[in-house]
Amino acid sequence: MRIVLGVTGGIAAYKSALLLRLMTEAGHTVDVVPTPAALGFVGKATWEALSGRPVRTDTFEAVETVNHVRLGREAELVVVAPATADAMARAAAGLAPDLLGNVLLTATCPVLVVPAMHTEMWQNPATVANVATLRSRGITVLDPDSGRLTGLDSGPGRFPEPERIWAEAQRLMRPAPGAAPGPGSQPGPGTATGPLAGRTVVVTAGGTREALDPVRYLGNRSSGKQGVALAQAAAAAGATVRFIGGAMSVEPPSGAAVTRVESTQELHDAVMAQCADADALIMAAAVADFRPTEYVESKIKKAEDGSSPVIHLERTPDILAGTVRARAEGVPMPGVIVGFGAETGDADTSVLEHGAAKLARKGCEMLVVNQVGRDLGFGQDINEVTMLFADGRDPVQAAGSKADVAAAVVDQLVGLLAD
Numbered sequence: 530m531r532i533v534l535g536v537t538g539g540i541a542a543y544k545s546a547l548l549l550r551l552m553t554e555a556g557h558t559v560d561v562v563p564t565p566a567a568l569g570f571v572g573k574a575t576w577e578a579l580s581g582r583p584v585r586t587d588t589f590e591a592v593e594t595v596n597h598v599r600l601g602r603e604a605e606l607v608v609v610a611p612a613t614a615d616a617m618a619r620a621a622a623g624l625a626p627d628l629l630g631n632v633l634l635t636a637t638c639p640v641l642v643v644p645a646m647h648t649e650m651w652q653n654p655a656t657v658a659n660v661a662t663l664r665s666r667g668i669t670v671l672d673p674d675s676g677r678l679t680g681l682d683s684g685p686g687r688f689p690e691p692e693r694i695w696a697e698a699q700r701l702m703r704p705a706p707g708a709a710p711g712p713g714s715q716p717g718p719g720t721a722t723g724p725l726a727g728r729t730v731v732v733t734a735g736g737t738r739e740a741l742d743p744v745r746y747l748g749n750r751s752s753g754k755q756g757v758a759l760a761q762a763a764a765a766a767g768a769t770v771r772f773i774g775g776a777m778s779v780e781p782p783s784g785a786a787v788t789r790v791e792s793t794q795e796l797h798d799a800v801m802a803q804c805a806d807a808d809a810l811i812m813a814a815a816v817a818d819f820r821p822t823e824y825v826e827s828k829i830k831k832a833e834d835g836s837s838p839v840i841h842l843e844r845t846p847d848i849l850a851g852t853v854r855a856r857a858e859g860v861p862m863p864g865v866i867v868g869f870g871a872e873t874g875d876a877d878t879s880v881l882e883h884g885a886a887k888l889a890r891k892g893c894e895m896l897v898v899n900q901v902g903r904d905l906g907f908g909q910d911i912n913e914v915t916m917l918f919a920d921g922r923d924p925v926q927a928a929g930s931k932a933d934v935a936a937a938v939v940d941q942l943v944g945l946l947a948d
């Protein structure tokens with residue numbers, strides 16, 4: 530397939546080099562069309578080496594090939610990544626000061642725009658209106674991820690992982706049944722198939738970190754593997770997946786909107802915001818139960834007298850129980866809430882007894898209980914769980930790879946949502 534990859538002038542341009550790699554490795558012919566500003570971030574040589582094709586920016590280069598209309602006309606997919614606020618404003622106004630502008634004016638194929646910018650710019654009414662204009666013309670504009678931005682700020686505006694962009698691009702490359710090609714023909718979320726089609730599932734994963742000072746934190750051993758597998762299983766079942774990830778040793782899932790968080794409070798806020806219109810929540814994140822009462826602004830130094838610092842801790846909000854409580858108070862929350870119970874068992878009480886007590890305490894519909902220890906559960910590629918249900922149905926066991934376990938959990942989720 531012939532793809533035009535438009536790159537505009539944002540720092541995320543370097544991540545588009547990875548996106549280009551995914552496209553060429555899948556066997557597609559990719560013409561990279563950077564704007565002049567984009568070349569300030571990543572030079573022509575990089576794009577030419579990775580695409581294996583000449584790279585042009587200006588309308589007046591290669592005029593003999595009528596490049597400014599040929600590229601757009603021949604393209605079967607145009608992806609603009611990253612798209613700055615300025616580039617989207619130009620596209621919405623139909624301006625073509627450079628080759629990319631001409632491509633966008635002449636393309637009749639699906640167009641995917643991937644914004645990346647600081648939160649203020651993304652939320653500026655001008656940008657909001659430009660995004661709405663582009664979408665009304667059948668152009669797919671991805672919502673950016675939330676998380677750390679270029680500076681110290683964080684919020685919505687982050688460039689999504691190249692794998693997510695590529696998953697979206699591949700979706701656009703498959704025309705919806707019966708649809709004519711061209712802007713407006715791309716399959717929306719409603720065209721997904723599978724038992725969770727039309728459902729939105731929020732999945733949390735990874736561990737939270739509670740900062741002590743600028744360099745130290747209290748954390749845990751969670752790898753995020755099980756949560757990523759759950760997000761992938763839910764997406765494979767047709768769900769629209771929102772993935773909220775803390776600290777993880779694996780990449781976030783492709784095909785999901787990804788929000789990255791660090792502390793329990795950030796995870797809490799993201800869950801509350803993203804659950805309001807969701808059908809299900811799967812709380813697979815390993816959440817800190819305690820955090821330092823105080824954050825020390827500068828690095829804690831060793832005391833001259835040899836004494837050790839005392840760290841005071843306080844309880845963190847229980848996010849899982851909080852969503853159940855909010856729902857009971859009438860706040861819009863998912864109808865199915867799934868918790869995880871990492872248990873070790875002790876002299877008096879078995880892992881499953883602890884699990885049953887936790888299910889009752891949390892008030893959720895299902896609790897996935899697994900045994901953890903130094904070598905069990907966390908970071909491993911296999912898992913063994915028992916699913917306990919609030920409505921009294923029999924427990925269900927699942928074991929195998931984390932993907933197998935995820936598929937079994939999603940099977941139960943399908944049943945609970947159907948009920």
Ligand code: CTP
Binds near residue numbers: 815816817847870872
């Ligand atoms: N959880 C949460 N918020 C917290 C702690 C835990 O939402 N502050 C969620 C986890 O994501 C998980 C479930 O609660 O889905 C159980 O987590 P776990 O740490 O095993 O349970 P705790 O409530 O912390 O109970 P325990 O006393 O056994 O540590």
